Amino acid sequence: MKNDFLCPYCKGKLNVKSNIVLSVTTESKKSGLVFISPKLGNYETTTHPSFKIKKGEHLDYFCPICHANLAAIEFDENLAKVLMTDKSQKVYEIVFSEIAGEHCTYKLVEDKIESYGEHVDHYTNFFGAKARF
Template identity: 45%
Template sequence: MNQNFICPKCKGYLNVGESIVLSAETKTGAKGLIYFSPEIGNYTIKKNTNFVIEEGEKHDFFCPLCQRKLAADIHDNLSHIIMIDKDKNEYQILFSKIAGEKSTYKIIGESYEIFGDQKSSYLDFINLSLGK
């Protein structure tokens, strides 16, 4: 893996091998770890089969290291982690907390890339936060 993913709060490393590991909680209070692909725009996840996530349900993601909520400032439906590429560039990665909603934003400075089928969902908020 050429890039690393870190917690915006404690700066701890969130990626292990070929996965990003986050802790998740559903609105009913069920908790589990979710393994995400480090390839942005790849929405394949791994989790315990007993940890059930309903399509369309909003859940919160937490850093498995410091336990703090990975909340994005710009919209309550988005979570936030940081990606550092092999050249040490730091990107803000925002992604939807709604299960099945594929909206991911990779932001550096005033430019961004968007990923996923529902990528336009929060574009207005991204532009607003960048002063566009």
């Protein structure tokens, strides 16, 4: 069994076939669905051609099932999070940037962090004593 991605609030499964599906609202208040790769560090995203996301804009991510805002303001106002479970049902927090084109993802479990993406340094400090890169 592969990794599953879950909403932290309703625990609904966010991965369908080979993508994570999230609802997104742009700075100009346009909403749409985005497909995100479940492979951490892969930042290819897919949207409907009529739903355009501008590089550098702040996006609000929502659970497409319960519509909860996935913002992870306990870390930073520009970060969002989902949960991931692996084949042994261990639960990880997956924290990622809400800025379009900013490539950084943090996988948190207990006091350990794994980080992915070329912009990981942008938020390293926000994890404080938890950071063990």
